[in-house]
Amino acid sequence: MDDLTTLLHEAVGTIEPTDRLAAIREQAARPPRARWYAVGGAVLATAAVITGIAVVAQPSAGPGPGPGQDPTAVETPESRDGAIPVYYIGETPQGPRLFREFHPVPPGASVVGGAVLATTAPIDPDYRTSWADGSLTSERGDEQVARVSIPPALVDRPAGMSGYEAELAIQQVVYTVSAQQGGPPRVEFLVGAKAAEQVLGVTLDGPVSRAPQLDVLATVNISAPDEGREVDGHFSANGVASSFEGTVHWDLRNLDDEVVRDGVAQGTMEDHLTPWATGDIDVSDLPDGLYTFEASSDDPSGGEGGGPTVDTRVIIVR
Numbered sequence: 001m002d003d004l005t006t007l008l009h010e011a012v013g014t015i016e017p018t019d020r021l022a023a024i025r026e027q028a029a030r031p032p033r034a035r036w037y038a039v040g041g042a043v044l045a046t047a048a049v050i051t052g053i054a055v056v057a058q059p060s061a062g063p064g065p066g067p068g069q070d071p072t073a074v075e076t077p078e079s080r081d082g083a084i085p086v087y088y089i090g091e092t093p094q095g096p097r098l099f100r101e102f103h104p105v106p107p108g109a110s111v112v113g114g115a116v117l118a119t120t121a122p123i124d125p126d127y128r129t130s131w132a133d134g135s136l137t138s139e140r141g142d143e144q145v146a147r148v149s150i151p152p153a154l155v156d157r158p159a160g161m162s163g164y165e166a167e168l169a170i171q172q173v174v175y176t177v178s179a180q181q182g183g184p185p186r187v188e189f190l191v192g193a194k195a196a197e198q199v200l201g202v203t204l205d206g207p208v209s210r211a212p213q214l215d216v217l218a219t220v221n222i223s224a225p226d227e228g229r230e231v232d233g234h235f236s237a238n239g240v241a242s243s244f245e246g247t248v249h250w251d252l253r254n255l256d257d258e259v260v261r262d263g264v265a266q267g268t269m270e271d272h273l274t275p276w277a278t279g280d281i282d283v284s285d286l287p288d289g290l291y292t293f294e295a296s297s298d299d300p301s302g303g304e305g306g307g308p309t310v311d312t313r314v315i316i317v318r
């Protein structure tokens with residue numbers, strides 16, 4: 001591990017949900033809404049940890065992202081002032097997919113060696129990582145190929161992990177690493193000094209490229225606000241999505257699950273994720289407290305396709 005990577009690992013190791021966020025999650029507990037993804041949290045809470053990986057035995061019916069498809073262009077913003085994107089696994093009607101959240105960059109830390117970020121705990125409790133802390137080590141690479149070391153125990157797939165989950169975990173690393181480097185480089189996994197021919201039971205033919213976005217990414221993702229953000233009078237939300245006719249529905253709900261604000265954000269309909277934004281949302285007349293901002297894809301099937309993809313953030317109105 002090089003010095004810059006060591007600095008990054010030490011820095012991000014201190015990024016944990018604050019006491020305020022823990023309180024938010026406790027206070028925000030309320031009767032579950034009629035959404036299937038509540039079950040995913042229960043499954044995750046009881047997931048076994050085997051050979052250093054958090055294993056969720058929940059295979060998807062999807063075809064899987066594939067370990068080494070051609071690189072896809074980066075059409076969505078990959079950075080934010082003072083923060084870096086990290087990809088995590090979350091639940092969608094199509095099964096597990098990757099969501100992105102932004103983590104603050106401590107002063108002096110480098111984004112070189114971003115693989116270690118995939119092992120850090122997510123801030124949003126709806127997300128998870130398939131990699132145990134310390135299970136990935138970033139090595140020096142170049143602009144075309146980033147190198148990541150794994151321990152020998154991660155060559156084979158743990159019992160209970162589906163092939164799809166294994167491939168998605170690999171893509172979690174690839175997307176996170178490429179986001180740190182500002183483009184879609186390939187990732188070469190190493191075991192010792194040699195290129196790994198297999199990771200989590202997935203056979204690799206060489207360095208791994210990003211799979212197409214719609215194969216692995218959630219079709220709606222909130223970039224801002226962050227989980228636990230305090231807002232005073234006004235706020236705005238934005239993110240990326242691939243939704244029918246580019247339409248992203250959003251609402252703001254209080255702890256009684258009452259909609260206090262709602263609207264539509266308009267993006268474009270593409271074969272990749274494109275930006276959406278709400279514009280200014282006035283909350284100056286709302287009582288202080290906790291609210292949930294929710295963004296969802298448009299569902300012209302009326303639920304026949306499994307329902308909309310949803311992403312949420314808990315905010316504090318002051």
